[in-house]
Structure formats: C-alpha cells, structure tokens
Amino acid sequence: MIAIVDYGMGNVASVQTAFEKLGYPVIITDQPDQLKAASHIILPGVGSFQAAMAEIEARQLADLLKELALTKPFLGICLGMQLLFTTGYENGLTKGLNLIPGTVERIETPQLLPHIGWNELKITDLVPSFKRFDGSYVYFVHSYAARTSAEYTVAYTDYDAEITAIVKKGHVYGIQFHPEKSAHIGSEIIKTFLNEVSS
C-alpha cells in the first residue's frame, strides 16, 4: 500500500489516480500507524512552504516522516519536494524536513513568475534510468525552487535560470513539477521512480 500524506495542502485526487493507474493500492492518510504500515510515502502539496510545515507540525508528523524516510521509498511532489530540503525562504525562514541538503528560494529569472507551463527536462548522469526523459516536457507551477548540490540533482529545467526538477538522495526522491498533470510522460516518470526504489 502506497500512502499519500494528507496534511491539508491541496487536492490529491490526481496524484492518487496516477499511482492507482499503475496498479498500486493507495491510501490517503495522516494516521501514524497507516503511514508506518505503508510500502512507500508520497508527500504531495500545493501552497507555501511555511504553511505546509505548520500543517505538518500541527499533525506532529515531522519526526515521523523523517524516521520513515530512513527505511521507506519516499517521494515529494511539488511543494512536497521542497519540504525535503533543509530550509525554505517563502514567507520567512522555515526549517524543512532536512532529508536532502539544500535551500528553497524564490526563482531569480527575467522571465514571468510563477513559472507556469510545460518546460523541458535536462537529465544529469546521476540516475541512468531517467536518461530517456531528456528533452521531455512536463508541467510546472511554482515560484520557489530548490538550490542543492549536483550530487542530488537528477534533472533540471531552463527558465533563464537553472531550476531543479528532480532530486534524489538514496531512496528519497523529489519532483518539482506535477507528474500527475504531465500527460503520459508523467506516468512514465512515476513508474521509473517506483522501479528505481524497488531494485
């Protein structure tokens, strides 16, 4: 059973469907025993970093999520990806889950913000199975992005600024864009994550 963490930050029906279509049973929950029993933890989210961490703290989930990330495949999507990092700077400085070293800062670009729309993935050499997504277009909606080391960067995109798109540290993955809104290619990316963490 895959658990999607329910912490009140946005609708998760599309994320749920994305996993169900790949044949995985999904539970949407904030209950510690259900999260502990899950095979994978998915942390979704839309909204601000600060509000999201406040919701996680209010449910006393921060320590549990950190603990679960030690042993279970873990995927943060969009805001959920940003929460994996050490510190966020949206609406003031906020501590993140610190599962991957890095900060989350407002994108510095001459282009329009939010960065809304389909942009092209550039894949690094970190995870060979993701190489086939080089040049694929995926759907982004955000104004803040992760700044992290190349040793965790699986993919980035160009918006007159290099924007971190997929990160990985061990079996903890983060995806900045919305795979559940990125048509067929988004489903392939989720499948690739699931294959990577199962091997």
Place this chain on the structure above:
Amino acid sequence: MIVKRIIPCLDVKDGNVVKGTNFVSLRELGDPVAMAKAYSEQGADEIVFLDISATNEARETIVDIVRSTARNVHVPFTVGGGVRTISDMTRLLQAGADKVGMNSAAVANPQLIKDGAERFGSQCIVVAIDAKKFVDGWHVMTHGGSKDTGKDAVEWAKEVEQLGAGEILLTSVDTDGVKSGFDLPLTKAVVEAVRIPVIASGGVGKPEHFAEVFEATDVSAGLAASIFHEHTFSIKEVKDCCKRRGVNIREA
C-alpha cells in the same frame, strides 16, 4: 525553455458541452470529460471549462464533471463560470480543478481575487477579462461581453495582478466569433502591462492565427473553442503550424 500553450475551451451547460455538435470522432458526443480526455491525448496543454449553466442546480453538475476530469484527464484544467465566492472556489478546487476562473464577480468585488489568492495561492486564480475597443481605449465588459463597465482593460489587468491573480484570460469581444485571428493590439497592450502569464482568446479561425499571436506578442498561451469542436482543425494541426513557423511548442 517554457513552451507556448494551446488550450481548448469547453462551454458546458447543464452538464453537456454545448458547442461541438460536429465533434464526430467521439461516441460520447457532448460529454465534457470525454472531450477533455480526447483533447489532452491529442496534445492540448491545458483544458478550460466554462460553465454557462443558468441555475444553481445545474451548477452542481460541474462539480461532478470536475471530479471525473481530475481522475481521467492528466493535464491541468481550469474551471470558470459562476465563481462568485470563496466557497465556490473551494468546491471546485476540492473536486480537483487546478485553477478557477472568475470574470464579472471579480469586477464587482475585486477583493475576491485577493482573498482567493491568499487562500489558495496565486497559481490557482485566473481572472478572465473581456475587453472591447472604444475611442478612449479598451473597456472591461461583463455579462458575456454585453455590459460596458467603463473600466480601462489594461489598467484592470494591472490591478488584478496586484490583487494576486496568477494568470489573465484575455478575450476580445471584438474578434470573438469572427474567426479572423486574435486581437493583436489588445493582446500586446495587456501582455506588456503585466508580469503574469496572459492567455489570448477570441477570433481563431485557423492554425495560423495561433502562430500569429505568438509571433506578434509575448503572450503565454492561446485559447480557442469552435475550431477544435467543429473538427475544423485538430490540436496537432495547430501545433504543427506553430512549429513550422518556429514557435516553441510541446509535441505530444
């Protein structure tokens, strides 16, 4: 780099798509979810639903459509029409819409934009502006383009940006339905006045019109209804035309 978006718009009344009676390639004729799914599979970058139902009872059906779309369509979608309160927005976003669009209600109550953006984030809030040319510039029109508010459309675009709108859906009342191309001067004026994405709408009659607006302005997306529904042109034909002319688009 980010691509220009091609967006089909579905007008929904009492649960059915009202334009598109010639949409013959689908068995589920008039079913908004089936049509949205077909468009997304043909390469539509986003879908817009405009609910033109007249009654509150009929509006309930759009929530079911949204719920089903969220489960079956894997590109982002916006729902507009009849969005007047925060609770209207909550209902649509909870059901799975990615963004909500508002038009007349935002003109009547600009605070609605601010409240919506604070509550759900700017990325969820699309303000639709219907504009018509007068001697002193473009005016904001409401009630389906029939009522002149006297408000300057370019100034209103700046105001909605300030209030927290994440995107502007700009329709030219003058070119809408004429099929001779987008209103390039209006689109250019609004795009140059704001720093948020603008979607151009109104006037598409052939694929070249999309290429034209992307060449003449820095608009982020183009929206059309009838050329897709009447099966005159496919999303792919529009994208092929844009690509031939050097416009950066996503190939599905």
